[in-house]
Structures are given as C-alpha cells and as structure tokens.
Amino acid sequence: xxxxxxxxxxxxxxxxxxxxxxxxxxxxxxxxxxxxxxxxxxxxxxxxxxxxxxxxxxxxxxxxxxxxxxxxxxxxxxxxxxxxxxxxxxxxxxxxxxxxxxxxxxxxxxxxxxxxxxxxxxxxxxxxxxxxxxxxxxxx
Amino acid sequence: xxxxxxxxxxxxxxxxxxxxxxxxxxxxxxxxxxxxxxxxxxxxxxxxxxxxxxxxxxxxxxxxxxxxxxxxxxxxxxxxxxxxxxxxxxxxxxxxxxxxxxxxxxxxxxxxxxxxxxxxxxxxxxxxxxxxxxxxxxxx
DNA sequence: GGCTAATTCATACTTTCGGGTGAAGATTTC
DNA sequence: GAAATCTTCACCCGAAAGTATGAATTAGCC
Numbered sequence: 001x002x003x004x005x006x007x008x009x010x011x012x013x014x015x016x017x018x019x020x021x022x023x024x025x026x027x028x029x030x031x032x033x034x035x036x037x038x039x040x041x042x043x044x045x046x047x048x049x050x051x052x053x054x055x056x057x058x059x060x061x062x063x064x065x066x067x068x069x070x071x072x073x074x075x076x077x078x079x080x081x082x083x084x085x086x087x088x089x090x091x092x093x094x095x096x097x098x099x100x101x102x103x104x105x106x107x108x109x110x111x112x113x114x115x116x117x118x119x120x121x122x123x124x125x126x127x128x129x130x131x132x133x134x135x136x137x138x139x140x
Numbered sequence: 141x142x143x144x145x146x147x148x149x150x151x152x153x154x155x156x157x158x159x160x161x162x163x164x165x166x167x168x169x170x171x172x173x174x175x176x177x178x179x180x181x182x183x184x185x186x187x188x189x190x191x192x193x194x195x196x197x198x199x200x201x202x203x204x205x206x207x208x209x210x211x212x213x214x215x216x217x218x219x220x221x222x223x224x225x226x227x228x229x230x231x232x233x234x235x236x237x238x239x240x241x242x243x244x245x246x247x248x249x250x251x252x253x254x255x256x257x258x259x260x261x262x263x264x265x266x267x268x269x270x271x272x273x274x275x276x277x278x279x280x
Numbered sequence: 281g282g283c284t285a286a287t288t289c290a291t292a293c294t295t296t297c298g299g300g301t302g303a304a305g306a307t308t309t310c
Numbered sequence: 311g312a313a314a315t316c317t318t319c320a321c322c323c324g325a326a327a328g329t330a331t332g333a334a335t336t337a338g339c340c
Binding site: 128 | 232234235
Binding site for chain 3: 220221222223245246248249252253265
C-alpha cells in the first residue's frame with residue numbers, strides 16, 4: 001500500500017513536471033485547457049484502473065487457495081469444540097471407532113457428538129454434514 | 141460494459157462543463173493549471189479505480205469455480221462410467237437408496253458399483269472415497 | 281462367433297451409522 | 311449457588327452401508 005502511494009505520487013509529479021518541461025522547453029504556451037484536462041484524465045484514469053486491479057487482486061488470491069475458518073458461523077450454529085473436532089475427522093473419512101480412538105473417548109461419545117452435529121447442521125448423514133460444512137467454510 | 145462507457149463519458153462531460161460553468165459564471169479566470177490538473181487527476185483516478193474494480197470483479201468469480209476432470213486418472217484407475225456416476229452422487233451426500241432411485245437401478249447394483257469403486261480407489265468407506273476422489277481431481 | 285468388460289441383480293451376512301433416551305460430572309455463566 | 315452448556319458414556323434398535331459370491335444381460339472388440 002505504501003508502495004502504491006509512492007508510485008502514485010511519483011507519477012503525478014512526473015507528469016506535471018513533464019508538461020511544464022514541454023511547455024517551457026519548446027515555448028509552447030498555448031496548450032488549451034482541454035488538452036491538459038484530456039491528457040491528465042486519460043493518464044490518471046489508467047493509474048486508477050491499475051490501482052483498482054491492485055486493490056482487488058488480494059480478493060482474487062483469497063478465493064483460490066487459502067482457507068479461513070468462519071468462526072462466526074460456528075458460533076451461529078452453536079457448534080462446540082469437541083463437535084468440531086469430530087466434524088474434522090469425519091471429513092477426512094474416519095469411522096466413528098477411529099475417531100473414538102483418536103480422541104480417547106468411547107464410540108458412544110462420538111455418536112452423541114455426531115448426533116448433535118447433525119441437528120445443528122440440519123442433516124442426517126455424515127456425507128451431507130461434510131458437504132454442508134464445506135459450503136459454510138467450516139472445513140477446507 | 142456499454143453502461144460503464146456511458147457513465148464514464150457523462151462524468152467527463154459533466155466535469156468539464158462544471159468547470160467551464162464556474163469559470164464563466166463567476167468570471168474567475170485565474171484558476172491555476174495545477175488546480176485543474178489536481179481536480180481532474182483526483183476525479184479520474186477515482187473513476188479509474190471504480191473501473192478497475194468493475195473489471196476485476198468478474199475474475200474473482202471465475203477463480204472460485206473452475207474444475208477440470210482428470211480423465212487420465214479415471215482410466216488409469218479403471219473406473220467405469222456407471223461407477224463414476226455413483227461416485228459423484230455419494231460425494232453430494234446421497235444414500236445408496238437415493239442413488240438407486242436416481243439411476244433407476246436396484247440398491248444391490250449401487251452396492252456392487254460402490255464395492256468395485258472402493259477397490260479401485262483403495263478405500264473402505266464412502267467418506268474416504270470422496271476424500272481420495274477429490275485429491276485425484278475426479279470430482280470438484 | 282467368441283471373448284472381455286460393463287452393467288445389472290440377488291441373497292446372505294457383518295459392520296457401521298444414526299435415532300432415541302437417559303444420566304452423571306465439569307465448566308461456564310448469570 | 312443455580313442454571314445452562316459441554317462433555318462424557320451407556321443401552322437399544324432399526325436402518326444403512328459394506329463384504330462376498332454367484333449369475334444373467336448387454337455391448338464392444340478382434
């Protein structure tokens with residue numbers, strides 16, 4: 001951002017300097033105001049467009065690769081830590097038993113977590129839960 | 141796009157007209173060239189930025205979407221059409237029964253396809269199959 | 281025509297999931 | 311300290327999913 005401002009300022013100074021230079025160097029004093037306005041308008045419109053690209057480029061990147069957990073959505077749905085852990089594990093394809101082993105709890109516990117999760121996500125199968133969780137950006 | 145150009149042209153005309161108006165209306169003829177350049181520069185930079193946003197917005201949408209099926213991988217794994225259809229449907233969270241209804245076959249058939257699919261993908265659960273299929277770029 | 285692969289289906293059996301209910305301890309919140 | 315929430319676990323039952331085996335049909339290929 002600082003770089004952008006610097007380049008912008010330098011361009012502005014450069015343009016004005018250039019015009020002054022032409023004006024005095026060749027003693028051409030009768031550039032019409034419209035000419036100035038035109039040149040400046042076109043030039044700074046281009047700079048503006050370039051700046052616009054600059055400002056939006058970040059958004060483009062975000063959509064592509066990285067994943068940001070939507071914690072608001074988590075709270076909004078009332079999903080607890082433990083439930084979220086289970087969600088992450090079913091998303092990777094683990095069975096209830098495997099999840100129980102990983103979390104050092106019984107299968108029954110995993111089942112309860114899942115049942116609550118299904119309620120909160122409003123689904124009835126783990127595959128649907130994964131699907132929905134992804135659309136909510138709860139998991140990558 | 142046409143709308144953008146129209147708005148752009150109208151803005152330009154409006155600005156010049158406004159300046160001329162002020163100039164003649166109040167007989168203020170000594171606006172410095174720097175003043176004009178400044179106003180025009182700022183104004184058109186803003187327009188340019190706005191245009192830049194306009195131009196990039198579409199790209200943002202495009203980046204999110206694309207998915208290219210890796211057909212080579214499909215053949216490499218020896219996955220048939222029907223098996224692939226079933227794969228697509230389990231990925232969306234459908235049950236075997238639902239898939240059977242959608243494809244107008246019996247649940248047993250779906251099970252057979254799935255069993256073969258699991259062999260070819262080297263997994264034992266549908267969630268794992270989805271996971272692996274995504275990593276192979278077989279499904280979005 | 282014969283071969284192979286794909287698609288279809290069935291039957292039977294095991295395992296996993298999901299739903300429902302209840303309940304106890306821990307932690308947080310008011 | 312009482313209420314609410316979270317975490318934990320148990321038991322039961324039925325439905326869904328997965329495994330194994332066998333078999334009929336269709337379609338494509340040489």
